[in-house]
Amino acid sequence: MTVPLGGVPLADHAAVYAALADAGYTDVWSSEVNGSDAFTPLALAAAWQPRLRLGTAITPAFTRGPGLLAMSAAALADVAPGRFALGIGASSPVVVSDWNAVEFTDPFRRTRDVLRFLRAALRGETVDGDFDTFSVRRFTLERPPVVPPPLLLAALRPGMLRLAAAEADGVILNWLAATDVPRAVAELGQRRPQFEVVARIFVCPTEDAGYARTLGRRMITSYLTVPAYAEFHRWLGRQEALSGMWRAWAAGDRRGALAAVPDEVVDELILHGSPEQCRAQVRRYVEAGVDVPVLALLPTPEVAAGDAAALATLVARLGLGPKVTV
Known part of the structure:
Protein backbone atom coordinates (compact mmCIF):
# COMPACT_ATOMS: atom_id res chain seq x y z
CA MET A 1 0.00 0.00 0.00
CA THR A 2 1.11 3.54 -0.63
CA VAL A 3 1.60 5.35 2.68
CA PRO A 4 0.76 7.48 4.45
CA LEU A 5 -2.96 6.98 3.90
CA GLY A 6 -4.83 10.19 3.18
CA GLY A 7 -6.91 11.65 5.98
CA VAL A 8 -4.99 9.88 8.76
CA PRO A 9 -2.29 11.89 10.59
CA LEU A 10 1.14 10.34 10.27
CA ALA A 11 1.39 10.15 14.06
CA ASP A 12 -1.63 7.82 14.07
CA HIS A 13 -0.24 5.37 11.52
CA ALA A 14 0.85 2.73 14.04
CA ALA A 15 -2.70 1.36 13.90
CA VAL A 16 -2.74 1.72 10.11
CA TYR A 17 0.43 -0.31 9.69
CA ALA A 18 -0.86 -3.01 12.05
CA ALA A 19 -4.17 -3.18 10.14
CA LEU A 20 -2.33 -3.54 6.85
CA ALA A 21 -0.16 -6.38 8.14
CA ASP A 22 -3.18 -8.11 9.69
CA ALA A 23 -5.07 -7.83 6.38
CA GLY A 24 -2.31 -9.67 4.52
CA TYR A 25 -0.42 -6.80 2.94
CA THR A 26 3.29 -7.45 2.71
CA ASP A 27 4.75 -4.04 1.88
CA VAL A 28 4.30 -0.32 2.40
CA TRP A 29 5.72 2.06 -0.22
CA SER A 30 6.04 5.80 0.18
CA SER A 31 5.97 8.51 -2.46
CA GLU A 32 7.40 12.01 -2.45
CA VAL A 33 5.54 14.86 -4.12
CA ASN A 34 4.29 17.62 -1.80
CA GLY A 35 3.07 15.69 1.24
CA SER A 36 5.26 13.59 3.51
CA ASP A 37 8.84 12.98 2.50
CA ALA A 38 9.69 9.47 1.34
CA PHE A 39 11.64 8.31 4.39
CA THR A 40 9.73 9.41 7.52
CA PRO A 41 6.62 7.21 6.99
CA LEU A 42 8.88 4.22 6.38
CA ALA A 43 11.04 4.91 9.43
CA LEU A 44 7.89 4.86 11.54
CA ALA A 45 6.75 1.64 9.88
CA ALA A 46 10.14 0.08 10.59
CA ALA A 47 9.71 0.82 14.28
CA TRP A 48 6.01 0.07 14.59
CA GLN A 49 5.49 -2.92 12.32
CA PRO A 50 8.47 -5.19 11.69
CA ARG A 51 6.33 -7.56 9.57
CA LEU A 52 6.22 -5.13 6.66
CA ARG A 53 8.69 -4.64 3.84
CA LEU A 54 9.43 -0.98 3.03
CA GLY A 55 10.08 0.85 -0.21
CA THR A 56 10.30 4.33 -1.71
CA ALA A 57 8.44 4.86 -4.96
CA ILE A 58 9.99 7.16 -5.59
CA THR A 59 12.69 9.40 -4.20
CA PRO A 60 13.68 12.00 -6.84
CA ALA A 61 17.25 11.85 -8.12
CA PHE A 62 17.55 15.66 -8.17
CA THR A 63 16.15 16.98 -4.90
CA ARG A 64 18.80 15.56 -2.55
CA GLY A 65 22.52 15.59 -3.07
CA PRO A 66 23.97 12.15 -3.79
CA GLY A 67 25.61 11.89 -0.37
CA LEU A 68 22.48 12.87 1.54
CA LEU A 69 20.39 10.40 -0.44
CA ALA A 70 22.87 7.65 0.40
CA MET A 71 22.81 8.59 4.09
CA SER A 72 19.00 8.53 4.23
CA ALA A 73 18.89 5.15 2.51
CA ALA A 74 21.64 3.72 4.72
CA ALA A 75 19.88 4.84 7.89
CA LEU A 76 16.63 3.16 6.89
CA ALA A 77 18.45 0.02 5.75
CA ASP A 78 20.14 -0.02 9.16
CA VAL A 79 16.85 -0.02 11.09
CA ALA A 80 15.14 -2.44 8.69
CA PRO A 81 17.91 -4.74 7.44
CA GLY A 82 16.85 -6.87 4.51
CA ARG A 83 13.40 -5.36 4.22
CA PHE A 84 13.96 -1.97 2.61
CA ALA A 85 14.12 -1.19 -1.11
CA LEU A 86 15.17 2.21 -2.46
CA GLY A 87 13.30 3.38 -5.52
CA ILE A 88 14.61 6.46 -7.33
CA GLY A 89 13.48 8.31 -10.43
CA ALA A 90 13.75 11.53 -12.37
CA SER A 91 10.48 13.02 -11.02
CA SER A 92 9.26 16.08 -12.95
CA PRO A 93 10.15 19.73 -13.65
CA VAL A 94 7.37 20.89 -11.31
CA VAL A 95 8.69 18.95 -8.31
CA VAL A 96 12.38 19.49 -9.08
CA SER A 97 12.52 23.04 -10.43
CA ASP A 98 9.32 24.82 -9.42
CA TRP A 99 9.18 23.48 -5.88
CA ASN A 100 12.79 22.65 -5.03
CA ALA A 101 14.73 25.26 -7.02
CA VAL A 102 16.95 22.67 -8.74
CA GLU A 103 17.60 22.72 -12.47
CA PHE A 104 15.87 19.79 -14.19
CA THR A 105 18.52 18.97 -16.78
CA ASP A 106 19.24 15.68 -18.54
CA PRO A 107 17.01 13.50 -16.32
CA PHE A 108 18.11 10.22 -17.91
CA ARG A 109 21.82 10.74 -17.22
CA ARG A 110 21.23 12.27 -13.79
CA THR A 111 19.13 9.29 -12.70
CA ARG A 112 21.68 6.85 -14.13
CA ASP A 113 24.53 8.64 -12.34
CA VAL A 114 22.70 8.67 -9.01
CA LEU A 115 21.95 4.96 -9.42
CA ARG A 116 25.62 4.22 -10.03
CA PHE A 117 26.75 6.42 -7.13
CA LEU A 118 24.31 4.75 -4.74
CA ARG A 119 25.36 1.27 -5.80
CA ALA A 120 28.95 2.02 -4.79
CA ALA A 121 28.25 4.17 -1.74
CA LEU A 122 25.79 1.75 -0.15
CA ARG A 123 28.37 -1.03 -0.45
CA GLY A 124 30.63 1.09 1.74
CA GLU A 125 33.00 2.13 -1.04
CA THR A 126 34.68 5.52 -1.15
CA VAL A 127 33.30 7.39 -4.14
CA ASP A 128 35.71 9.89 -5.63
CA GLY A 129 35.32 11.03 -9.18
CA ASP A 130 33.35 12.63 -11.94
CA PHE A 131 30.02 11.43 -13.23
CA ASP A 132 28.45 12.95 -16.33
CA THR A 133 26.08 15.16 -14.31
CA PHE A 134 27.95 15.74 -11.02
CA SER A 135 31.24 15.15 -9.26
CA VAL A 136 31.81 13.63 -5.82
CA ARG A 137 34.99 14.01 -3.79
CA ARG A 138 35.91 11.23 -1.36
CA PHE A 139 32.50 10.36 0.02
CA THR A 140 32.32 7.33 2.31
CA LEU A 141 29.36 6.36 4.45
CA GLU A 142 30.31 6.38 8.11
CA ARG A 143 27.97 3.42 8.68
CA PRO A 144 27.24 1.53 5.48
CA PRO A 145 24.31 -0.88 5.79
CA VAL A 146 25.09 -4.49 6.58
CA VAL A 147 22.49 -5.41 3.96
CA PRO A 148 22.59 -2.85 1.12
CA PRO A 149 19.07 -2.17 -0.09
CA PRO A 150 18.06 -3.22 -3.59
CA LEU A 151 17.91 -0.24 -5.96
CA LEU A 152 14.83 0.15 -8.14
CA LEU A 153 14.42 2.60 -10.98
CA ALA A 154 11.21 4.38 -11.97
CA ALA A 155 10.84 4.06 -15.73
CA LEU A 156 8.33 4.95 -18.40
CA ARG A 157 9.74 4.61 -21.91
CA PRO A 158 12.31 2.28 -23.50
CA GLY A 159 15.53 4.11 -22.56
CA MET A 160 14.86 4.15 -18.82
CA LEU A 161 13.29 0.69 -18.88
CA ARG A 162 16.43 -0.74 -20.46
CA LEU A 163 18.63 1.10 -17.96
CA ALA A 164 16.61 -0.45 -15.14
CA ALA A 165 17.05 -3.92 -16.61
CA ALA A 166 20.78 -3.41 -17.11
CA GLU A 167 21.78 -1.75 -13.83
CA ALA A 168 18.98 -1.77 -11.24
CA ASP A 169 17.44 -4.49 -9.09
CA GLY A 170 13.95 -3.72 -10.23
CA VAL A 171 11.71 -1.27 -12.06
CA ILE A 172 8.83 0.88 -10.82
CA LEU A 173 5.96 1.48 -13.25
CA ASN A 174 3.30 4.14 -12.83
CA TRP A 175 0.22 5.46 -14.59
CA LEU A 176 -0.41 2.49 -16.84
CA ALA A 177 -3.26 0.06 -17.43
CA ALA A 178 -2.97 -3.69 -16.94
CA THR A 179 -3.09 -4.03 -20.73
CA ASP A 180 -0.02 -1.75 -20.98
CA VAL A 181 2.17 -3.90 -18.73
CA PRO A 182 3.32 -6.40 -21.40
CA ARG A 183 4.65 -3.58 -23.60
CA ALA A 184 6.67 -2.10 -20.74
CA VAL A 185 7.93 -5.48 -19.54
CA ALA A 186 9.01 -6.43 -23.06
CA GLU A 187 11.53 -3.56 -23.02
CA LEU A 188 13.22 -5.08 -19.97
CA GLY A 189 14.45 -8.08 -21.94
CA GLN A 190 16.51 -10.62 -20.04
CA ARG A 191 16.51 -9.67 -16.36
CA ARG A 192 18.84 -10.59 -13.54
CA PRO A 193 17.65 -12.97 -10.76
CA GLN A 194 15.37 -11.39 -8.14
CA PHE A 195 14.64 -8.44 -10.45
CA GLU A 196 11.23 -7.05 -9.44
CA VAL A 197 8.56 -5.31 -11.47
CA VAL A 198 6.70 -2.94 -9.15
CA ALA A 199 3.65 -0.95 -10.29
CA ARG A 200 1.71 1.74 -8.48
CA ILE A 201 -1.99 1.28 -9.19
CA PHE A 202 -4.61 3.93 -8.41
CA VAL A 203 -7.66 2.40 -6.73
CA CYS A 204 -10.91 4.18 -5.91
CA PRO A 205 -13.06 1.49 -4.25
CA THR A 206 -16.53 2.92 -4.78
CA GLU A 207 -19.47 1.80 -6.87
CA GLY A 273 -16.02 -0.52 -8.25
CA SER A 274 -16.57 -2.55 -5.10
CA PRO A 275 -13.43 -3.55 -3.19
CA GLU A 276 -13.88 -7.06 -4.54
CA GLN A 277 -14.14 -5.77 -8.13
CA CYS A 278 -11.01 -3.65 -7.59
CA ARG A 279 -9.20 -6.67 -6.22
CA ALA A 280 -10.02 -8.62 -9.39
CA GLN A 281 -8.76 -5.74 -11.53
CA VAL A 282 -5.48 -5.59 -9.61
CA ARG A 283 -4.96 -9.28 -10.28
CA ARG A 284 -4.90 -8.48 -13.99
CA TYR A 285 -1.69 -6.52 -13.41
CA VAL A 286 -0.12 -9.53 -11.71
CA GLU A 287 -1.20 -11.80 -14.56
CA ALA A 288 0.35 -9.32 -17.03
CA GLY A 289 3.77 -9.43 -15.36
CA VAL A 290 3.77 -7.21 -12.25
CA ASP A 291 5.48 -8.80 -9.24
CA VAL A 292 4.52 -6.20 -6.64
CA PRO A 293 1.26 -4.30 -7.21
CA VAL A 294 1.33 -1.25 -4.95
CA LEU A 295 -2.12 0.18 -4.35
CA ALA A 296 -2.57 3.94 -4.13
CA LEU A 297 -5.85 4.30 -2.28
CA LEU A 298 -7.96 7.27 -3.41
CA PRO A 299 -10.71 8.90 -1.33
CA THR A 300 -14.23 7.59 -1.70
CA PRO A 301 -17.60 9.11 -0.76
CA GLU A 302 -18.35 6.17 1.54
CA VAL A 303 -15.40 6.76 3.89
CA ALA A 304 -15.24 10.09 5.67
CA ALA A 305 -11.82 11.68 6.00
CA GLY A 306 -10.21 10.61 9.25
CA ASP A 307 -12.62 7.69 9.89
CA ALA A 308 -9.92 5.18 10.79
CA ALA A 309 -12.34 2.32 11.55
CA ALA A 310 -14.09 2.59 8.16
CA LEU A 311 -10.74 2.91 6.42
CA ALA A 312 -9.43 -0.21 8.14
CA THR A 313 -12.50 -2.16 7.02
CA LEU A 314 -12.05 -0.95 3.45
CA VAL A 315 -8.37 -1.85 3.41
CA ALA A 316 -9.15 -5.34 4.69
CA ARG A 317 -11.72 -5.88 1.92
CA LEU A 318 -9.13 -4.83 -0.64
CA GLY A 319 -6.52 -7.20 0.78
CA LEU A 320 -5.13 -9.50 -1.85
CA GLY A 321 -3.05 -11.88 0.20
CA PRO A 322 0.65 -12.67 -0.40
CA LYS A 323 2.71 -10.39 -2.66
CA VAL A 324 0.16 -7.58 -2.50
CA THR A 325 1.01 -4.21 -1.04
CA VAL A 326 -0.99 -1.35 0.39
Whole structure:
Protein backbone atom coordinates (compact mmCIF):
# COMPACT_ATOMS: atom_id res chain seq x y z
CA MET A 1 0.00 0.00 0.00
CA THR A 2 1.11 3.54 -0.63
CA VAL A 3 1.60 5.35 2.68
CA PRO A 4 0.76 7.48 4.45
CA LEU A 5 -2.96 6.98 3.90
CA GLY A 6 -4.83 10.19 3.18
CA GLY A 7 -6.91 11.65 5.98
CA VAL A 8 -4.99 9.88 8.76
CA PRO A 9 -2.29 11.89 10.59
CA LEU A 10 1.14 10.34 10.27
CA ALA A 11 1.39 10.15 14.06
CA ASP A 12 -1.63 7.82 14.07
CA HIS A 13 -0.24 5.37 11.52
CA ALA A 14 0.85 2.73 14.04
CA ALA A 15 -2.70 1.36 13.90
CA VAL A 16 -2.74 1.72 10.11
CA TYR A 17 0.43 -0.31 9.69
CA ALA A 18 -0.86 -3.01 12.05
CA ALA A 19 -4.17 -3.18 10.14
CA LEU A 20 -2.33 -3.54 6.85
CA ALA A 21 -0.16 -6.38 8.14
CA ASP A 22 -3.18 -8.11 9.69
CA ALA A 23 -5.07 -7.83 6.38
CA GLY A 24 -2.31 -9.67 4.52
CA TYR A 25 -0.42 -6.80 2.94
CA THR A 26 3.29 -7.45 2.71
CA ASP A 27 4.75 -4.04 1.88
CA VAL A 28 4.30 -0.32 2.40
CA TRP A 29 5.72 2.06 -0.22
CA SER A 30 6.04 5.80 0.18
CA SER A 31 5.97 8.51 -2.46
CA GLU A 32 7.40 12.01 -2.45
CA VAL A 33 5.54 14.86 -4.12
CA ASN A 34 4.29 17.62 -1.80
CA GLY A 35 3.07 15.69 1.24
CA SER A 36 5.26 13.59 3.51
CA ASP A 37 8.84 12.98 2.50
CA ALA A 38 9.69 9.47 1.34
CA PHE A 39 11.64 8.31 4.39
CA THR A 40 9.73 9.41 7.52
CA PRO A 41 6.62 7.21 6.99
CA LEU A 42 8.88 4.22 6.38
CA ALA A 43 11.04 4.91 9.43
CA LEU A 44 7.89 4.86 11.54
CA ALA A 45 6.75 1.64 9.88
CA ALA A 46 10.14 0.08 10.59
CA ALA A 47 9.71 0.82 14.28
CA TRP A 48 6.01 0.07 14.59
CA GLN A 49 5.49 -2.92 12.32
CA PRO A 50 8.47 -5.19 11.69
CA ARG A 51 6.33 -7.56 9.57
CA LEU A 52 6.22 -5.13 6.66
CA ARG A 53 8.69 -4.64 3.84
CA LEU A 54 9.43 -0.98 3.03
CA GLY A 55 10.08 0.85 -0.21
CA THR A 56 10.30 4.33 -1.71
CA ALA A 57 8.44 4.86 -4.96
CA ILE A 58 9.99 7.16 -5.59
CA THR A 59 12.69 9.40 -4.20
CA PRO A 60 13.68 12.00 -6.84
CA ALA A 61 17.25 11.85 -8.12
CA PHE A 62 17.55 15.66 -8.17
CA THR A 63 16.15 16.98 -4.90
CA ARG A 64 18.80 15.56 -2.55
CA GLY A 65 22.52 15.59 -3.07
CA PRO A 66 23.97 12.15 -3.79
CA GLY A 67 25.61 11.89 -0.37
CA LEU A 68 22.48 12.87 1.54
CA LEU A 69 20.39 10.40 -0.44
CA ALA A 70 22.87 7.65 0.40
CA MET A 71 22.81 8.59 4.09
CA SER A 72 19.00 8.53 4.23
CA ALA A 73 18.89 5.15 2.51
CA ALA A 74 21.64 3.72 4.72
CA ALA A 75 19.88 4.84 7.89
CA LEU A 76 16.63 3.16 6.89
CA ALA A 77 18.45 0.02 5.75
CA ASP A 78 20.14 -0.02 9.16
CA VAL A 79 16.85 -0.02 11.09
CA ALA A 80 15.14 -2.44 8.69
CA PRO A 81 17.91 -4.74 7.44
CA GLY A 82 16.85 -6.87 4.51
CA ARG A 83 13.40 -5.36 4.22
CA PHE A 84 13.96 -1.97 2.61
CA ALA A 85 14.12 -1.19 -1.11
CA LEU A 86 15.17 2.21 -2.46
CA GLY A 87 13.30 3.38 -5.52
CA ILE A 88 14.61 6.46 -7.33
CA GLY A 89 13.48 8.31 -10.43
CA ALA A 90 13.75 11.53 -12.37
CA SER A 91 10.48 13.02 -11.02
CA SER A 92 9.26 16.08 -12.95
CA PRO A 93 10.15 19.73 -13.65
CA VAL A 94 7.37 20.89 -11.31
CA VAL A 95 8.69 18.95 -8.31
CA VAL A 96 12.38 19.49 -9.08
CA SER A 97 12.52 23.04 -10.43
CA ASP A 98 9.32 24.82 -9.42
CA TRP A 99 9.18 23.48 -5.88
CA ASN A 100 12.79 22.65 -5.03
CA ALA A 101 14.73 25.26 -7.02
CA VAL A 102 16.95 22.67 -8.74
CA GLU A 103 17.60 22.72 -12.47
CA PHE A 104 15.87 19.79 -14.19
CA THR A 105 18.52 18.97 -16.78
CA ASP A 106 19.24 15.68 -18.54
CA PRO A 107 17.01 13.50 -16.32
CA PHE A 108 18.11 10.22 -17.91
CA ARG A 109 21.82 10.74 -17.22
CA ARG A 110 21.23 12.27 -13.79
CA THR A 111 19.13 9.29 -12.70
CA ARG A 112 21.68 6.85 -14.13
CA ASP A 113 24.53 8.64 -12.34
CA VAL A 114 22.70 8.67 -9.01
CA LEU A 115 21.95 4.96 -9.42
CA ARG A 116 25.62 4.22 -10.03
CA PHE A 117 26.75 6.42 -7.13
CA LEU A 118 24.31 4.75 -4.74
CA ARG A 119 25.36 1.27 -5.80
CA ALA A 120 28.95 2.02 -4.79
CA ALA A 121 28.25 4.17 -1.74
CA LEU A 122 25.79 1.75 -0.15
CA ARG A 123 28.37 -1.03 -0.45
CA GLY A 124 30.63 1.09 1.74
CA GLU A 125 33.00 2.13 -1.04
CA THR A 126 34.68 5.52 -1.15
CA VAL A 127 33.30 7.39 -4.14
CA ASP A 128 35.71 9.89 -5.63
CA GLY A 129 35.32 11.03 -9.18
CA ASP A 130 33.35 12.63 -11.94
CA PHE A 131 30.02 11.43 -13.23
CA ASP A 132 28.45 12.95 -16.33
CA THR A 133 26.08 15.16 -14.31
CA PHE A 134 27.95 15.74 -11.02
CA SER A 135 31.24 15.15 -9.26
CA VAL A 136 31.81 13.63 -5.82
CA ARG A 137 34.99 14.01 -3.79
CA ARG A 138 35.91 11.23 -1.36
CA PHE A 139 32.50 10.36 0.02
CA THR A 140 32.32 7.33 2.31
CA LEU A 141 29.36 6.36 4.45
CA GLU A 142 30.31 6.38 8.11
CA ARG A 143 27.97 3.42 8.68
CA PRO A 144 27.24 1.53 5.48
CA PRO A 145 24.31 -0.88 5.79
CA VAL A 146 25.09 -4.49 6.58
CA VAL A 147 22.49 -5.41 3.96
CA PRO A 148 22.59 -2.85 1.12
CA PRO A 149 19.07 -2.17 -0.09
CA PRO A 150 18.06 -3.22 -3.59
CA LEU A 151 17.91 -0.24 -5.96
CA LEU A 152 14.83 0.15 -8.14
CA LEU A 153 14.42 2.60 -10.98
CA ALA A 154 11.21 4.38 -11.97
CA ALA A 155 10.84 4.06 -15.73
CA LEU A 156 8.33 4.95 -18.40
CA ARG A 157 9.74 4.61 -21.91
CA PRO A 158 12.31 2.28 -23.50
CA GLY A 159 15.53 4.11 -22.56
CA MET A 160 14.86 4.15 -18.82
CA LEU A 161 13.29 0.69 -18.88
CA ARG A 162 16.43 -0.74 -20.46
CA LEU A 163 18.63 1.10 -17.96
CA ALA A 164 16.61 -0.45 -15.14
CA ALA A 165 17.05 -3.92 -16.61
CA ALA A 166 20.78 -3.41 -17.11
CA GLU A 167 21.78 -1.75 -13.83
CA ALA A 168 18.98 -1.77 -11.24
CA ASP A 169 17.44 -4.49 -9.09
CA GLY A 170 13.95 -3.72 -10.23
CA VAL A 171 11.71 -1.27 -12.06
CA ILE A 172 8.83 0.88 -10.82
CA LEU A 173 5.96 1.48 -13.25
CA ASN A 174 3.30 4.14 -12.83
CA TRP A 175 0.22 5.46 -14.59
CA LEU A 176 -0.41 2.49 -16.84
CA ALA A 177 -3.26 0.06 -17.43
CA ALA A 178 -2.97 -3.69 -16.94
CA THR A 179 -3.09 -4.03 -20.73
CA ASP A 180 -0.02 -1.75 -20.98
CA VAL A 181 2.17 -3.90 -18.73
CA PRO A 182 3.32 -6.40 -21.40
CA ARG A 183 4.65 -3.58 -23.60
CA ALA A 184 6.67 -2.10 -20.74
CA VAL A 185 7.93 -5.48 -19.54
CA ALA A 186 9.01 -6.43 -23.06
CA GLU A 187 11.53 -3.56 -23.02
CA LEU A 188 13.22 -5.08 -19.97
CA GLY A 189 14.45 -8.08 -21.94
CA GLN A 190 16.51 -10.62 -20.04
CA ARG A 191 16.51 -9.67 -16.36
CA ARG A 192 18.84 -10.59 -13.54
CA PRO A 193 17.65 -12.97 -10.76
CA GLN A 194 15.37 -11.39 -8.14
CA PHE A 195 14.64 -8.44 -10.45
CA GLU A 196 11.23 -7.05 -9.44
CA VAL A 197 8.56 -5.31 -11.47
CA VAL A 198 6.70 -2.94 -9.15
CA ALA A 199 3.65 -0.95 -10.29
CA ARG A 200 1.71 1.74 -8.48
CA ILE A 201 -1.99 1.28 -9.19
CA PHE A 202 -4.61 3.93 -8.41
CA VAL A 203 -7.66 2.40 -6.73
CA CYS A 204 -10.91 4.18 -5.91
CA PRO A 205 -13.06 1.49 -4.25
CA THR A 206 -16.53 2.92 -4.78
CA GLU A 207 -19.47 1.80 -6.87
CA ASP A 208 -20.26 5.45 -7.60
CA ALA A 209 -18.74 5.46 -11.09
CA GLY A 210 -19.53 9.15 -11.59
CA TYR A 211 -17.54 10.09 -8.51
CA ALA A 212 -14.59 7.87 -9.49
CA ARG A 213 -14.50 9.19 -13.05
CA THR A 214 -14.68 12.82 -11.94
CA LEU A 215 -11.76 12.27 -9.58
CA GLY A 216 -9.93 10.26 -12.23
CA ARG A 217 -10.30 13.00 -14.84
CA ARG A 218 -8.81 15.55 -12.46
CA MET A 219 -5.84 13.29 -11.79
CA ILE A 220 -5.33 12.44 -15.46
CA THR A 221 -5.34 16.09 -16.56
CA SER A 222 -2.89 16.91 -13.75
CA TYR A 223 -0.43 14.13 -14.55
CA LEU A 224 -0.75 13.11 -18.18
CA THR A 225 -0.28 16.68 -19.41
CA VAL A 226 3.24 16.63 -17.94
CA PRO A 227 5.51 16.13 -20.99
CA ALA A 228 7.14 12.89 -19.81
CA TYR A 229 3.80 11.27 -19.06
CA ALA A 230 2.26 12.60 -22.27
CA GLU A 231 5.05 11.02 -24.29
CA PHE A 232 4.65 7.82 -22.31
CA HIS A 233 0.99 7.54 -23.24
CA ARG A 234 1.69 8.38 -26.86
CA TRP A 235 4.17 5.51 -26.81
CA LEU A 236 1.51 3.28 -25.25
CA GLY A 237 -0.86 4.14 -28.10
CA ARG A 238 -3.21 6.73 -26.54
CA GLN A 239 -2.43 9.54 -28.98
CA GLU A 240 -5.93 9.52 -30.43
CA ALA A 241 -7.74 8.98 -27.14
CA LEU A 242 -5.96 11.82 -25.32
CA SER A 243 -5.28 14.29 -28.15
CA GLY A 244 -8.40 16.32 -27.30
CA MET A 245 -7.26 16.68 -23.69
CA TRP A 246 -3.76 17.74 -24.74
CA ARG A 247 -5.08 20.32 -27.22
CA ALA A 248 -7.48 21.86 -24.70
CA TRP A 249 -4.82 21.94 -21.99
CA ALA A 250 -2.29 23.62 -24.28
CA ALA A 251 -4.92 26.26 -25.11
CA GLY A 252 -5.50 26.98 -21.44
CA ASP A 253 -8.96 25.39 -21.47
CA ARG A 254 -8.88 23.37 -18.25
CA ARG A 255 -12.59 22.59 -18.27
CA GLY A 256 -12.40 21.44 -21.87
CA ALA A 257 -9.43 19.23 -21.05
CA LEU A 258 -11.41 17.51 -18.30
CA ALA A 259 -14.36 16.93 -20.62
CA ALA A 260 -12.11 15.50 -23.33
CA VAL A 261 -10.85 12.56 -21.25
CA PRO A 262 -12.80 9.48 -22.41
CA ASP A 263 -14.50 7.26 -19.83
CA GLU A 264 -12.61 4.25 -21.12
CA VAL A 265 -9.24 5.88 -20.40
CA VAL A 266 -10.31 6.74 -16.86
CA ASP A 267 -11.56 3.19 -16.32
CA GLU A 268 -8.25 1.75 -17.52
CA LEU A 269 -6.04 3.91 -15.32
CA ILE A 270 -8.18 4.45 -12.19
CA LEU A 271 -9.60 1.19 -10.87
CA HIS A 272 -13.04 1.57 -9.33
CA GLY A 273 -16.02 -0.52 -8.25
CA SER A 274 -16.57 -2.55 -5.10
CA PRO A 275 -13.43 -3.55 -3.19
CA GLU A 276 -13.88 -7.06 -4.54
CA GLN A 277 -14.14 -5.77 -8.13
CA CYS A 278 -11.01 -3.65 -7.59
CA ARG A 279 -9.20 -6.67 -6.22
CA ALA A 280 -10.02 -8.62 -9.39
CA GLN A 281 -8.76 -5.74 -11.53
CA VAL A 282 -5.48 -5.59 -9.61
CA ARG A 283 -4.96 -9.28 -10.28
CA ARG A 284 -4.90 -8.48 -13.99
CA TYR A 285 -1.69 -6.52 -13.41
CA VAL A 286 -0.12 -9.53 -11.71
CA GLU A 287 -1.20 -11.80 -14.56
CA ALA A 288 0.35 -9.32 -17.03
CA GLY A 289 3.77 -9.43 -15.36
CA VAL A 290 3.77 -7.21 -12.25
CA ASP A 291 5.48 -8.80 -9.24
CA VAL A 292 4.52 -6.20 -6.64
CA PRO A 293 1.26 -4.30 -7.21
CA VAL A 294 1.33 -1.25 -4.95
CA LEU A 295 -2.12 0.18 -4.35
CA ALA A 296 -2.57 3.94 -4.13
CA LEU A 297 -5.85 4.30 -2.28
CA LEU A 298 -7.96 7.27 -3.41
CA PRO A 299 -10.71 8.90 -1.33
CA THR A 300 -14.23 7.59 -1.70
CA PRO A 301 -17.60 9.11 -0.76
CA GLU A 302 -18.35 6.17 1.54
CA VAL A 303 -15.40 6.76 3.89
CA ALA A 304 -15.24 10.09 5.67
CA ALA A 305 -11.82 11.68 6.00
CA GLY A 306 -10.21 10.61 9.25
CA ASP A 307 -12.62 7.69 9.89
CA ALA A 308 -9.92 5.18 10.79
CA ALA A 309 -12.34 2.32 11.55
CA ALA A 310 -14.09 2.59 8.16
CA LEU A 311 -10.74 2.91 6.42
CA ALA A 312 -9.43 -0.21 8.14
CA THR A 313 -12.50 -2.16 7.02
CA LEU A 314 -12.05 -0.95 3.45
CA VAL A 315 -8.37 -1.85 3.41
CA ALA A 316 -9.15 -5.34 4.69
CA ARG A 317 -11.72 -5.88 1.92
CA LEU A 318 -9.13 -4.83 -0.64
CA GLY A 319 -6.52 -7.20 0.78
CA LEU A 320 -5.13 -9.50 -1.85
CA GLY A 321 -3.05 -11.88 0.20
CA PRO A 322 0.65 -12.67 -0.40
CA LYS A 323 2.71 -10.39 -2.66
CA VAL A 324 0.16 -7.58 -2.50
CA THR A 325 1.01 -4.21 -1.04
CA VAL A 326 -0.99 -1.35 0.39
